[in-house]
Each structure stands twice: as C-alpha cells, then as structure tokens.
Amino acid sequence: MNRWHVLKRLLPLMVGLMLILSACGREDLSTLNPQGPVAQSQYDLMKLSIGIMALVVIVVFAICIYVLIRFRRRKGDNTIPKQVEGNHTLEIIWTSVPLILLLILGVPTIQQVFNLSKDYSQDPDAIQVKVTAHQYWWEFEYPDYGITTAQDLIVPTGKKIYFQLHTADVKHSFWIPAIGGKMDTNAGITNKMYLEFDKEGVFRGKCAELCGPSHAYMDFKAKAVSEESFNNWIAAMHEPAQVAADAEIATLFTNACLSCHAIGESTADSARTGPDLTGIGGRVTVGSILYNDEAPVADNLVEWITDPQKIKAGANMPSAGDMGLTPEQVQGIADYLADYKLNY
C-alpha cells in the first residue's frame, strides 16, 4: 500500500476527530458548552489556564525541536562540546516567568473559590434542595414545599438553587457538567453548593465517585423549566396520588411496590428506600439509562421491573420473579405507571 492510500484512509478519521472536538460535545452534557453561570465561570478559568499552559507547551516544544535539529551528532563527530555549568540570568528568568503566569491564574482562582462557596441557605429567593445519593439513584427533597422526588430534578430557571448534599450509603458525587462542577456526598457530613439554570432544558447529571458495580449508570436528569411550570409542578406533586384504575393492580402495586417506594405525599421512611414514583410516567428515563424517547415508557418499565439487576447490577430492588409477579401483572403495573404523568 503506498503512502497516499494510508493517508486517504486516515483522512476521514482526522476530519471526524476535528469535527468532534470543534463541536465541543453535547449541549446538555459537555463542560465545554456551559449552560449556566456557574459552569460559565468554571469554563472561563479553564480557558485561561489552557491559554497559559498552551503558551508554556509551545515554548518548550519550540526549544526542544530546535535543539534536536540543530545539535544532533553528525557521523564521525568526536568533538567535545563546551561544558557549561549554568547561567544565572537564564535561571532567574525561568523561575520568575512561571511565577508571574501562576499569579495570573491564581488570583481569579481564589476569587472563584470564594464566589462558588457562597451560602444561599437563608436567601428567600433561592430554591432549597436536599439531595440524597443512594446506590444507584438520586433523591431530591424540597423542604420549603414539603415534596420529594427522584431521578428527575425539576428546577425553575433564573433562580439560585441551593443544594444540601447527603448520602444514604457510600460516597457519591453530584455532577451536572453543563451547569456546574461536582460536589461529593459524604457519609455523616452535609455538603452545600449552589447552581443556576439560565435556559430551559434537560441536562444530564452523573455520579462521579466510584460507588459500586453500577456506578457507571447512576445518571440523573436536571430539568430546568419556567417559573410558572415549576409552580404547576409543585401543585401537581401535592395532588392526591393517582391510583390504578384496575383494583387488582392497585392492590398488587401497594403490596409489592409501596413497601419501598412512595407515591403522592407518603412520607413513611420505609417508603423512601426506593425512588419516589409520583408522576414517573412523565420522566425522562426509567432506571437512569432507559430513555423514554427511545422506547415507550411502558416497555422500559417492564424491562426494569422484570429484572433490575440486568440494567443496574447490585441495585437494591428485587426482580419481578422475587416479588412473585407474573408477566401480565408486570405489564399491568407498567401500564398504570406509564400513564401516571404530572401536568405542568
């Protein structure tokens, strides 16, 4: 194969690569495509540091390449180069220039560190959210409104959202890349941070700390909506739970599912060992990773209920078989839940 052929094969790869990089990833996910002021301030720091560091790299590469070309040993060259001990001026330069560069990066770093740790817990305008991380799902409680939801975090745009982060088991880390950096959830400790959502949309959230076999699948969604929708959502969450029309399914659901899950305003602790299911039919995913725009919600629900372990190994939910549910019963429950949507 001649050279041109190799090049021709590599070309699409290169072009593809450039396209990927220049597009900077998905808008709802990439840190290079910030969608809120917190991520924006972090992105600005990233750009500043990348700029400075690119400068350093270019200087080093330039010297390196020059040296390698200029001072390579020619054949039969046996001369002894001059043995230089050092050079104070040069050494002072390459000590002080980095110090200046670090100062340029250090000052905004300190500013942002303090900026991002501001406390909005007493701000009447901010929305308070208590996040509890579980193996492998997320619980969101809104203490000011007395409601709790799971997996889909609903927030209004244009307000500070102040998070209190907890864990129910091991260490996890709460992260919505396009909106802002992460914060860990530590056992026995409460961490706090704020985020802000400029635009409406659904943003992908992830767990960023190794937490067990299904760590990779511990995603969640942050759904930013208008203030009006947000208020509608709060109201809808307060409405009485919607029960299955079929009485048999309703009983089954109560017995098999509600020992761990909650719907409506149930607040029993035992009903909080699994995610709250209020309005689950309208969520973005089932089990974090089965997207409802890719398959019907009911199908995803059937898949999940039948064998949660297959989707998230180590998940603390028994399978349909363990709970003694027949496929028809699973289908019935799934149909009921798929229809359980909140209007907002």
Next chain:
Amino acid sequence: MDWLTTVDHKKIGILYLIAGFLFFIIGGLEALVIRYQLMVPMNDVVSGQLFNELITMHGTTMIFLAAMPMLFALMNAVIPLQIGARDVAFPFLNSLGFWTFFFGGVLLNLSWFANAVPDAGWTSYVPLASTTYSDGHGVDYYVIGLQIAGIGTLLGGINFMATIINMRAPGLTFMRLPMFTWTIFITSVLIVFAFPVLTVGLVALMFDRLFHANFFESANGGNTVLWEHIFWVFGHPEVYILILPAFGIISEVVSTFSRKRLFGYSSMVFATMLIAFLGFMVWAHHMFTTGLGPVANGLFSIATMLIAVPTGVKIFNWLFTLWGGSIKFNTSSMFAIGFVPTFVMGGVTGVMLASAPADYQYHDTYFVVAHFHYVIVGGLIFGIFSGLHYWWPKMFGRKLNEVLGQITFWTFFIGFHMTFLIQHFLGLLGMPRRVVSYLPGQGFDNMNLISTIGAFLMGIGTIAFIINVFVTWSKPRNAEADAWGDGRSLEWTIPSPPPEYNFKQLPLVRSYDAWWKEKMDGNKAMTPAEPVGPIHMPSPSILPFIMSVGLFIAGFGFMYNKLIVAGAGLLITFACMAIRSLFDDHGFHIEPEDQEKEVHV
C-alpha cells in the same frame, strides 16, 4: 538457590527487575481488558463488578508492584556503583525488603484465585471499602498485601538513605553526587516520611474490617474523610517518590548522550528538594470536591501551582543541557528526550487541575485519567525504559538491540499519546472515570475507540521489549566498562557487569562528574584511594526469604480469621529475627589473589 539467599545489591536489583516487570505485564493486561471493554459503548465483556476489580488491581499493581519495584531495581543496580561503594549499608535488610515486597505482591494477586478481589479502587475510599459495602475478603487482600509490601519499601528507603549518607567514596561530597543519586536520596527521605502514614492508615482500615473498630464508620463516630486525608498525605508524596527518580534518570541520560555536563546542577538539586517539600504540602488537591471549604481549597490550589516553578526549572535545565551539545540518538536517549515534552504536557494539566473551581469540573473524569497517565506513564515509564536501555550493559554486560529498541520506542510513544491525549477531551465532554461503560451517542464513542487502539499499540511496544531482552540474552557478554563511551560517573569505571565486590580499590573523587574529569585529564582509570587488600563481604542468607514467607502466612491467617495460622506465621518471622540476632555472622573476605578471578553476577 543462589538467588534466594543473595544479599548482593546487583542481584537484588535484577530480582526487583524481574518481579517488577512481571507485575507490570499483569497490570498491563488488566489495562488492556479495561480498554477493550471501553472500546465501544455498552460493551459487555466484563461485568460492573469485575470492571471495578480490574481498575483496582490495575492501579494498585502498577503503582506498588510495578513502578516502585522497577525503580528499586535501577537504584539497587546503580546507586552503590555511582557512589563508589561495595554494597548498600544493610545488605541483609535489602534482601528482606525485596522478599517482603514480593510476597506482599503475590498475596495481593492471589486474590484473583481466591475469587475475592479488591474492588474499591486503588484509593479504597471508605465506606465503599468497609465490610458493609465490600463484604468478602477482597479489600482484605488489598490491606494486608500492601501492608506487607509496604514494609519492603520502607526498608529500602531507610537503607538507601543510610547508604548515600555513609558510603560515598572519598572525595564524593554531596554537591558532587550524580543527579540520579541525589534524586534517590530525596526519594528515600520521602519514603521514610510517607510510608509510615500508609502503614497507619492500613492498620486502621484493617482494624475496621477485621475487628469492627470504628475509625471510619460515621454512624459510630468515625469519619470517612479522615481516610481520604490519611490516604493522600501518603498518596501525594508517593507520586513524587515515583517521579523524582525518573528525573534523575533523565538527567543522567541527557547529559551522557549530549556529551555535556548537566546544566544548572545546583539549581537542579534545590529544585528537587523543593518539589519534595511541596509534595507534602498539597495532598488536599485530591479532595477539592470533598467539601473542605473555600479557605482550604484556596490554599491548596496555590500551594499546588507553586510546584510548577521548580519543575519548570528542571525542564529548562534539561533543554539547556542539550543546547550546544552533541546529541546521540538511541533508544535510551530517545525515551529521555521523548520524556521532556510528554512530561511537560502532564505537568501543565497538573496546573490546570490545581485551579480548584476548574477542578470541580475535571475531578474524577477522564481528564484526570489522562493527566496522571501523562505523568506516570509518560514520565515514569518512559524514564524507566530510558534507564533500562542505558544501564542494561552495566547490569548484564550486553547492550540491548537497537532495532528492536527503536520499535519499542516508536510503538510505545505513539501508542501512548494516542491512548491518553484524547482522554483529556473525553473528560471535558463529561465522561466520568471508573465507569464500566457508557451510553452511545454522548460524544464518547469515537474517542474511546481511538484510545483503545493506542493502548494495544503500547502493548506491542512492550512485547518488542520482551523480545529484545531474550534476543540480547543469547548474545555474548561483550559490553565495555564505559559502554557508551561518554560515561561521566563512577559506575562506568568498573567492568560490565561489575565483579561481586564492585570496586577493587575505592576510587578517589576529585570533582563533579568524576570519571569525565579523569578522562579529560587523559587518565585511563580513577586514582585509587586505598591500597589493594582483602575485601570484606556479607554472607548470603536464607533468613529474609523465610521471614517474608512467615509474614505471608500470617497475612492469610489474619484474613481468614485463623489466629493459629497467623500466630504460626509470625512465629516463623520472629524466630528468624532471633536467629539473626543471636548468631554472629562476620561475613567473609575476598583475598587480593582471588580478586582477579572475575566473579560475575
């Protein structure tokens, strides 16, 4: 049998090399399985559980059982020769250090056969590493294996500190030490300060796991963040324990193959010390997202950034060593020259990570995976490859094959950048690390594929190196004393490989770059500092081996709660210690008339 009882630093160096390289291959295979799994989205080659076991064992093996031992191999092989000594200060301890490392490593890897593999990451953060969330014996293997291997490292650190302080040849003052010796000296100091911290942490974790102590059990008053502090107070200096020796190797290789003395020697020495000192001050930059608060995050940000200054000094000193030199290209020098820009790239991403608010985005993503592999593979492994090709003739009396060497270099170098450069972008686009898989369509697919291809290229490079070792093995031993012709330090004044006693007469050192100075003065050999006489040698001993076996048995006993077995194991170890202290062993002498008979390794 010879090899089980040897206390000769040269042989122990070779043992470290073989064992370390073996673990490097195991860790590398684990890495390839990880990369193969991540090649395409939602792959199911391995389960989530097995994946976590693979990353844990890969990280732990590479750091503790591959990288460190290969460094110990080079330092054992070279340091006594560079300082004109006949052995290390405590040859018996040296052998004990090797065997404890080896049996600790074997214990850790037996977990694969016991079907109980550690799975909480090489950092073993609690509560994931507690019995509640990692039941079974997996993490016990980690705790006890590392504890035993850690003894070996600590012994090595103490030994080399003592050796370099006490056993330098006449005239070899501290400011005349070769740079590699300097970095090993400072590394040894770091080991002596950092490893006890790990020991304490592992003991606490072991008590939590075996006896339900509550150091890290937050429900009972313990604190999980405490483990993170302990781990990183050890863990960050550990990174410098790994990289400083590589700095030393690069300094030697660059100056030999450009025929120039090291530019800015004294600033190099002080930069090394400063890096070591700062290395202890910055552990919390691994914990920016743990929630330590803005004051801690701010201080640790700035302290971390400062490390860039002495590191920059080193980089420019290397470049200006090459400047005006007469650079010879071979595998060793190419790995060293490849190291410089590669390490700079790892260094600058380090500064980027140091900016805490930006780290809220980078932390625990593939950006970090890319960064630390640039530092430990692009820095340390390049350094080790460079050092191995450089000192191979000194260790074995044969030069490695150049053609195969070039193949190793180019496949490894290209494969390396292909694997890890692209991972920076994966991280920035939102891919967390330690994930067994990822959904398609998130913008990760192509880059992961490229990364996996690169990893396999590195595998080919490693295979080429192994072939090279065997090819070289079959060649005659014909390397000259000054194998590259441009040697500058004392190891190049004695035959390759050196006789058992290294120096027939201890050399008199008259300046920095002692051997170079003699050559420039037209001398054919070093001026001896003593008359020819009988040379005292320590006698070989099987005790270190048996002691380590004892600890190995005790480890199993503790793990499976068979206290009789544990006691028996410890008894073996203590009995050996008693024998060692009760029976005097004066060693033996090699008389001048026997010294001519070449006694090779």
